[in-house]
Amino acid sequence: MSQEEFIEHILPLKNKVYRFVLSYLHREAEAKDVVQEVLLTAWEKIKDPNSIKSLDAWCMTLARNKSLNLLKKKGRNYLDISDQYNLISRDANPLKQTENQESFQKIKAIISTLPQQQQEVIRLRDMEGYSYKEIAQILKLEMNHVKVLLFRARKRVKEELIRENDYGISHAR
Amino acid sequence: MESHMLDKLTEKYWQGEVSDAELQQLKEGLQKAKLSPDQLALKEYLAFLDQPKEEDVLGKDFDHMLLQKISKRKKREIIPLNWRNMAAAFLLLCGLGYGINWSLNQNVETITEQPQPAKKTLEGNLAFNEVRDALLLLSENLNQGLEHSRLLGEFHKTKEVLELTKDQKDESN
Numbered sequence: 145m146s147q148e149e150f151i152e153h154i155l156p157l158k159n160k161v162y163r164f165v166l167s168y169l170h171r172e173a174e175a176k177d178v179v180q181e182v183l184l185t186a187w188e189k190i191k192d193p194n195s196i197k198s199l200d201a202w203c204m205t206l207a208r209n210k211s212l213n214l215l216k217k218k219g220r221n222y223l224d225i226s227d228q229y230n231l232i233s234r235d236a237n238p239l240k241q242t243e244n245q246e247s248f249q250k251i252k253a254i255i256s257t258l259p260q261q262q263q264e265v266i267r268l269r270d271m272e273g274y275s276y277k278e279i280a281q282i283l284k285l286e287m288n289h290v291k292v293l294l295f296r297a298r299k300r301v302k303e304e305l306i307r308e309n310d311y312g313i314s315h316a317r
Numbered sequence: 318m319e320s321h322m323l324d325k326l327t328e329k330y331w332q333g334e335v336s337d338a339e340l341q342q343l344k345e346g347l348q349k350a351k352l353s354p355d356q357l358a359l360k361e362y363l364a365f366l367d368q369p370k371e372e373d374v375l376g377k378d379f380d381h382m383l384l385q386k387i388s389k390r391k392k393r394e395i396i397p398l399n400w401r402n403m404a405a406a407f408l409l410l411c412g413l414g415y416g417i418n419w420s421l422n423q424n425v426e427t428i429t430e431q432p433q434p435a436k437k438t439l440e441g442n443l444a445f446n447e448v449r450d451a452l453l454l455l456s457e458n459l460n461q462g463l464e465h466s467r468l469l470g471e472f473h474k475t476k477e478v479l480e481l482t483k484d485q486k487d488e489s490n
Contacts, residue, residue, distance in 0.1 A: 147387060150384075151384075159370075159372070162375055163370065163374070179379075180382075180386075183383060187387055188390075247365065251361070251365045294333040302359070305357075306354045309361075
């Protein structure tokens with residue numbers, strides 16, 4: 145594809161891909177390298193961006209494969225998502241801001257205790273907004289399986305949040 | 318929004334079955350003061366998901382570096398190296414190599430045919446010698462036979478002389 149098409153269609157995906165890759169690798173430098181590889185591969189392999197139904201899903205699939213391969217090569221395991229989502233509480237009230245930040249940390253901690261596939265699904269669906277079909281394509285799963293994983297993940301998040309809100313005890317640690 | 322409707326939508330969300338429009342209704346309904354533990358947990362979770370992420374994590378430097386690499390790769394792309402071209406080149410080389418090897422073998426076989434007249438001469442000499450020896454042996458035996466006949470003749474002559482001498486002696490007595 146042309147450089148103009150790359151700038152228009154592929155480059156805007158960089159941050160999304162970066163967050164996704166960082167959730168696997170947990171190292172910024174490595175994640176940046178993988179993102180670079182993914183985007184350059186997209187430029188080389190995709191002749192016409194309009195011919196791909198979901199460029200997002202295409203890039204995320206490649207990003208996931210490269211991340212998992214790198215983890216395997218380095219002998220590392222899939223890690224939690226605690227750090228790559230630098231969520232910013234935009235509440236004007238400082239007290240509310242602090243409360244929100246604590247709540248975000250709590251939810252991140254809960255999600256980090258989920259099994260790998262549930263984490264992947266909840267991140268792609270709830271945080272990045274992908275459809276079930278796209279998630280199935282990225283994770284190479286059946287769509288029904290994706291729905292089951294999301295149900296289990298959300299149920300666990302709900303139960304932990306209710307428990308923490310009721311007793312003020314973190315069971316996620 | 319009525320309570321039972323809010324309960325229904327909350328349940329649908331945790332089961333992963335809520336549509337985008339229903340999600341919007343749910344967010345509005347969760348703004349009311351009195352909520353169940355399920356609804357409180359959901360409100361907290363949705364607030365977590367709705368907070369904006371850090372916008373451009375990778376920055377303009379990353380874009381610039383990536384576009385530079387693309388420009389360099391474009392210049393280097395004289396012959397597109399893909400697996401089909403490489404496979405075809407490999408097969409062609411193998412074919413050429415096989416052909417050259419076959420041609421060389423043909424030449425070697427032609428050279429190895431040339432020493433046969435010399436081999437025949439050697440065999441001829443050997444045969445001649447054998448025949449000569451056989452003929453010599455025969456001739457020796459032939460010569461022996463004649464000699465034996467001559468000796469036999471001499472024997473008969475001597476015998477006749479002895480008998481004549483004996484007869485003459487007997488007459489004198």
